[in-house]
Amino acid sequence: MLHAKFANLHTYQTKEAGSGSTVLHSLTPRPLTPGATDDTTMGLLNFVKSFGGSGSAVKSGIIADAARSEVSAHTLGESFPEDEKFFGLENFGNTCYCNSVLQALYACEPFRRRLIEHREETTSMSSSGVGSKPPESLLGALGDLFHEISSQRKRTGYVAPKPFIDRLKMDNMLFRGHMHQDAHEFLNFLLNECCENLEKELKENGRYEPQQKTWIHDVFEGKLANQTRCLWCENTTNREECFLDLSVDIEQNSSITACLNNFSAKELLGKEDKFQCDRCGGLHEAQKRMLIQSVPNVLCLHLKRFKYIESIGRHAKLNHRVVFPAQLKIPNLVDDAVDPDAAYNLFAVVVHIGSGPNHGHYVCFAKRQKKWFLYDDDSVELVDEEQLQHVFGSTQDSSSGSEHGYILFYSKISTSQDQSAAA
Ligand SMILES: [Zn+2]
Numbered sequence: 001m002l003h004a005k006f007a008n009l010h011t012y013q014t015k016e017a018g019s020g021s022t023v024l025h026s027l028t029p030r031p032l033t034p035g036a037t038d039d040t041t042m043g044l045l046n047f048v049k050s051f052g053g054s055g056s057a058v059k060s061g062i063i064a065d066a067a068r069s070e071v072s073a074h075t076l077g078e079s080f081p082e083d084e085k086f087f088g089l090e091n092f093g094n095t096c097y098c099n100s101v102l103q104a105l106y107a108c109e110p111f112r113r114r115l116i117e118h119r120e121e122t123t124s125m126s127s128s129g130v131g132s133k134p135p136e137s138l139l140g141a142l143g144d145l146f147h148e149i150s151s152q153r154k155r156t157g158y159v160a161p162k163p164f165i166d167r168l169k170m171d172n173m174l175f176r177g178h179m180h181q182d183a184h185e186f187l188n189f190l191l192n193e194c195c196e197n198l199e200k201e202l203k204e205n206g207r208y209e210p211q212q213k214t215w216i217h218d219v220f221e222g223k224l225a226n227q228t229r230c231l232w233c234e235n236t237t238n239r240e241e242c243f244l245d246l247s248v249d250i251e252q253n254s255s256i257t258a259c260l261n262n263f264s265a266k267e268l269l270g271k272e273d274k275f276q277c278d279r280c281g282g283l284h285e286a287q288k289r290m291l292i293q294s295v296p297n298v299l300c301l302h303l304k305r306f307k308y309i310e311s312i313g314r315h316a317k318l319n320h321r322v323v324f325p326a327q328l329k330i331p332n333l334v335d336d337a338v339d340p341d342a343a344y345n346l347f348a349v350v351v352h353i354g355s356g357p358n359h360g361h362y363v364c365f366a367k368r369q370k371k372w373f374l375y376d377d378d379s380v381e382l383v384d385e386e387q388l389q390h391v392f393g394s395t396q397d398s399s400s401g402s403e404h405g406y407i408l409f410y411s412k413i414s415t416s417q418d419q420s421a422a423a
Pocket of ligand 1: 230231277278280281282
């Protein structure tokens with residue numbers, strides 16, 4: 001079992017090294033407190049307006065008018081291919097948690113491409129044709145939505161993801177109400193559900209093999225080495241764990257690199273938490289450490305901003321300033337990692353705006369063709385890259401700034417040539 005510190009690490013699968021057995025963890029989203037209020041109408045941009053002049057907007061860390069512009073053929077410039085579409089998503093009553101994550105996934109080039117390819121393969125196999133019946137799975141609904149956006153004639157506008165939302169509500173009762181939901185819980189449910197949908201399809205076609213990976217694993221999966229050293233006999237036990245995303249604890253005035261190092265800090269297992277050692281057979285104190293063994297193509301990092309505070313008996317939001325760079329190297333790899341020099345480019349940030357876990361608003365910054373866009377439900381705007389600095393958080397937790405980077409998406413730079421090109 002995972003130690004409590006890592007309880008929120010969303011491993012969907014645990015493979016005991018050498019044993020070949022697989023344990024599936026259930027990943028049921030946690031319901032949020034009933035009766036929660038919401039202020040979804042107070043989007044990031046409305047927020048700007050309500051704060052008045054650009055001076056105060058900049059000061060409170062919110063996007064100023066001068067730093068954003070409408071998406072048009074003129075503002076996009078000539079570098080954009082015709083088939084790049086910039087579409088907002090209509091809000092169906094507090095569905096910004098969903099819209100913001102969908103935009104990040106749409107900006108994730110390998111995910112979007114594989115999803116649309118998969119949709120083409122499966123719809124050509126079925127005789128029913130496109131759009132003649134409601135999607136049978138969340139994966140199908142997502143494929144239809146991405147197809148709807150990518151096949152638009154216009155370059156910009158917005159679409160209504162109603163069939164997707166209906167399917168989501170059918171598949172998971174926790175998303176059924178009109179309450180504000182957690183964007184990370186949604187992302188987690190979506191990816192796991194889509195993996196299950198793919199596995200089911202493979203089984204139905206007689207093409208499934210045990211432990212088979214899907215294309216979603218190709219995009220997001222990395223591996224952790226869970227190392228435990230028995231302090232009695234000095235033997236180290238290695239256990240491999242797969243992940244689709246990592247949840248990291250955050251500290252005030254830190255960086256994402258510090259968060260990852262902290263994630264891999266050594267931990268003493270003692271007292272009631274002693275380790276049962278296979279080698280010496282005893283129950284002993286041990287030192288535990290979790291390092292990244294193989295890196296994913298797309299690294300998805302969830303900052304644990306919503307923390308249960310015992311003294312107040314509920315979850316509260318941590319406004320800590322956590323800086324995330326445009327380019328990242330993973331600091332917490334095992335010594336013999338497969339791809340030790342892997343570097344990553346930031347391409348999407350899901351931002352939570354608001355003071356608490358049960359209310360607020362989500363928007364998404366996403367990079368497409370070297371430009372940054374702000375997706376706020378049905379609106380899409382071009383923004384200056386510097387604006388991302390306003391969602392790092394505040395150096396003083398009492399500060400009024402309430403918009404924070406919550407889920408970060410980094411894509412691996414494939415070769416050293418690409419790396420110099422992107423720099
Ligand atoms: Zn031992």
